[in-house]
Amino acid sequence: MELSKEKLLWMYKKMVQIRQFELKTDELYKKNMIWGTYHLYVGEEAAAVGACAALEPTDYITSTHRGHGHTIAKGADLKRMMAELLGKETGHCKGRGGSMHIADISTGHLGANGIVAGGIPIATGAALASKLRGDKRVTLCFFGDGAANTGAFNESLNMAAIWQLPVVYFCENNQYAMSAPVNKFTAVKNIADRAASYNMPGVIVDGNDVLEVYKAVKEAVDRARKGEGPTLIEAKTYRWFGHSKSDPRVYRTREEEEEWKKKDPIKRFAEKLLSEGVATEEELKKIDEEVAKEIEEAYQFAVESPEPMVEDLAKYVYAEEGE
Amino acid sequence: MAEKLYIEALAEAIKEEFERDPNVFMMGEDIGIYGGAFGVTKGMYPKYKDKLIETPISEASIVGAGVGAALVGMRPIVEIMFSDFMMDAMEWIVNQAAKLRYMTGGQLKVPLVIRSPMGSGTGAAAQHSQSLPAMFAHIPGLKVVMPATPYDVKGLFKAAVRDDNPVIFFEHKLLYWTKGEVPEGDYIVPIGKADVKREGKDITIIAGSITVIRSLEAAEKLKGEGIDVEVIDVRSLSPLDTETIVNSVIKTGKVLIVEDDNKSYGWGAEVLSRIVESDAFDYLDYPIQRLGGKDVPIPYNPKLERAAVPQVEDIIEAVKAIFGKE
Ligand SMILES: Cc1ncc(C[n+]2csc(CCOP(=O)(O)OP(=O)(O)O)c2C)c(N)n1
Ligand SMILES: [Mg+2]
Numbered sequence: 001m002e003l004s005k006e007k008l009l010w011m012y013k014k015m016v017q018i019r020q021f022e023l024k025t026d027e028l029y030k031k032n033m034i035w036g037t038y039h040l041y042v043g044e045e046a047a048a049v050g051a052c053a054a055l056e057p058t059d060y061i062t063s064t065h066r067g068h069g070h071t072i073a074k075g076a077d078l079k080r081m082m083a084e085l086l087g088k089e090t091g092h093c094k095g096r097g098g099s100m101h102i103a104d105i106s107t108g109h110l111g112a113n114g115i116v117a118g119g120i121p122i123a124t125g126a127a128l129a130s131k132l133r134g135d136k137r138v139t140l141c142f143f144g145d146g147a148a149n150t151g152a153f154n155e156s157l158n159m160a161a162i163w164q165l166p167v168v169y170f171c172e173n174n175q176y177a178m179s180a181p182v183n184k185f186t187a188v189k190n191i192a193d194r195a196a197s198y199n200m201p202g203v204i205v206d207g208n209d210v211l212e213v214y215k216a217v218k219e220a221v222d223r224a225r226k227g228e229g230p231t232l233i234e235a236k237t238y239r240w241f242g243h244s245k246s247d248p249r250v251y252r253t254r255e256e257e258e259e260w261k262k263k264d265p266i267k268r269f270a271e272k273l274l275s276e277g278v279a280t281e282e283e284l285k286k287i288d289e290e291v292a293k294e295i296e297e298a299y300q301f302a303v304e305s306p307e308p309m310v311e312d313l314a315k316y317v318y319a320e321e322g323e
Numbered sequence: 324m325a326e327k328l329y330i331e332a333l334a335e336a337i338k339e340e341f342e343r344d345p346n347v348f349m350m351g352e353d354i355g356i357y358g359g360a361f362g363v364t365k366g367m368y369p370k371y372k373d374k375l376i377e378t379p380i381s382e383a384s385i386v387g388a389g390v391g392a393a394l395v396g397m398r399p400i401v402e403i404m405f406s407d408f409m410m411d412a413m414e415w416i417v418n419q420a421a422k423l424r425y426m427t428g429g430q431l432k433v434p435l436v437i438r439s440p441m442g443s444g445t446g447a448a449a450q451h452s453q454s455l456p457a458m459f460a461h462i463p464g465l466k467v468v469m470p471a472t473p474y475d476v477k478g479l480f481k482a483a484v485r486d487d488n489p490v491i492f493f494e495h496k497l498l499y500w501t502k503g504e505v506p507e508g509d510y511i512v513p514i515g516k517a518d519v520k521r522e523g524k525d526i527t528i529i530a531g532s533i534t535v536i537r538s539l540e541a542a543e544k545l546k547g548e549g550i551d552v553e554v555i556d557v558r559s560l561s562p563l564d565t566e567t568i569v570n571s572v573i574k575t576g577k578v579l580i581v582e583d584d585n586k587s588y589g590w591g592a593e594v595l596s597r598i599v600e601s602d603a604f605d606y607l608d609y610p611i612q613r614l615g616g617k618d619v620p621i622p623y624n625p626k627l628e629r630a631a632v633p634q635v636e637d638i639i640e641a642v643k644a645i646f647g648k649e
Contacts, residue, residue: 036446098623114450149379179357
């Protein structure tokens with residue numbers, strides 16, 4: 001592998017952070033500590049991490065309702081994320097947004113989104129700005145297989161193609177949009193096949209293989225940065241849990257879930273790191289433990305943080321001059 | 324009469340309309356085996372699988388296709404999973420469904436129902452919690468209803484399906500699991516008719532959807548303060564039943580309007596205007612008061628979320644203030 005050990009272990013650590021963060025989220029919800037809803041990213045870690053590993057810190061991403069993984073991979077602070085889930089003033093969105101709306105402008109994260117496909121035109125616009133300003137930034141747009149059936153998807157990809165914008169449309173095809181299986185609700189076999197209608201490259205990757213994701217995204221990002229236009233990448237993956245908090249998953253079988261769990265992206269990557277002699281079991285175990293500690297610290301931070309004040313309800317509705 | 328949940332009464336109405344008219348069908352996301360995001364169609368699949376057209380995530384075209392099917396004689400019911408997502412379909416609601424009848428000199432009609440959950444109180448934050456009926460009531464050509472009780476949801480739903488015009492049908496999420504009396508079988512609650520949900524002589528509270536339930540609770544508590552509250556449920560915003568409202572105001576002389584939408588440019592302002600333009604104006608012995616949601620997107624934090632819309636205690640306080648009690 002041509003990537004440095006440092007980078008490879010960074011990837012491993014990010015994936016473990018996402019996994020553990022999500023399991024903690026689920027636990028806190030079950031303890032009634034999280035209000036509202038959330039969408040877990042367990043099983044899809046390689047997609048976010050492989051994609052964000054190919055970006056510069058100054059590059060932008062747009063995210064989705066299932067955004068915790070993207071947010072962690074782009075470098076957000078676990079403490080502030082956890083605080084946001086608990087609705088605290090110290091959260092990334094000061095407790096106003098919650099799980100579905102985490103944004104972190106300091107890491108180029110333009111926001112998760114409660115509206116399916118909401119981020120697709122926004123990513124297109126961020127990329128347009130980069131082109132107009134010549135700032136050499138690239139925008140990576142995360143969205144799901146379900147989002148690919150919206151009008152916004154069609155409009156945006158066409159615009160990005162005619163203007164040759166520096167944007168990578170990264171579709172996480174996790175086989176379902178809520179209860180809707182992709183093969184019944186999408187007319188083409190692969191979402192990447194649609195790239196042909198926008199005259200842009202369409203690439204399919206194994207979304208559970210972090211290095212394959214990285215390679216495909218890196219190539220697309222390099223092209224975008226050179227002014228050679230957008231790419232549509234489809235990462236085939238699977239969400240292990242229900243769509244959101246209470247989903248009995250009547251639309252799929254437990255056997256199918258078990259099959260996909262065998263392709264656990266973290267386990268696969270760990271095995272690769274070990275078999276290629278990049279890391280030892282002790283090193284990986286140390287990372288796992290480090291992450292467990294970070295998650296615990298994030299949780300403590302969130303619990304101890306103050307809630308926003310009701311008097312501040314109307315704060316942030318408008319930008320104040322000079323802010 | 325049997326007690327039923329709001330959600331059960333609604334499901335009953337949907338099934339009865341499916342059975343009654345072969346042209347009635349429903350379109351929406353996850354309405355089949357999943358039963359819809361709030362479970363309204365739970366258990367209807369597979370029995371009604373031909374009636375439940377499951378769609379991709381394509382709100383604009385779901386509504387647009389509903390308009391098209393309606394034009395050629397079907398009576399589609401469109402479920403939009405959260406009413407916030409209607410914003411993706413505004414073109415086909417506002418520029419198409421609402422106007423086709425008029426623009427074609429009465430040739431076309433659009434017997435379409437768009438039903439959708441609205442409102443806050445579930446921690447779903449700003450893009451899943453809005454109450455926006457006023458926005459639709461502003462558009463000529465649309466009818467807008469928002470039933471508050473299991474009885475009304477069943478009867479109004481049937482009226483909506485049988486109406487020859489596009490009807491936007493709002494269901495506040497917190498109402499789904501409330502109970503009330505619901506008759507068996509067919510009955511209609513007419514669109515455009517308000518309902519006196521509680522009689523009283525001292526003050527008229529005018530409410531809609533969730534705020535009806537909160538106002539009734541407030542009214543019970545205010546009884547202890549010696550204030551006899553009349554609660555009017557507008558039920559339908561467009562058309563609005565001015566007469567029922569005016570008659571009540573003539574009787575009580577005091578008005579509090581309580582809406583769940585945020586207050587500025589809300590439907591309460593329209594109600595207020597209808598009162599002051601009517602004979603009831605001379606009977607008012609106190610300035611009309613309004614309570615509405617704060618002019619903010621709905622926040623995630625539960626305390627903030629609660630503070631963003633009128634609660635029972637806010638209604639009690641507002642009524643007491645009118646009577647000079649603190
Ligand atoms: C415009 C809009 N329609 C519907 C929804 C409800 N909804 C939230 S997520 C979702 C499924 C999204 O599927 P996909 O894009 O594949 O993402 P995944 O959940 O699989 O990550 C749906 C229907 C929404 N949030 N926004
Ligand atoms: Mg999906």
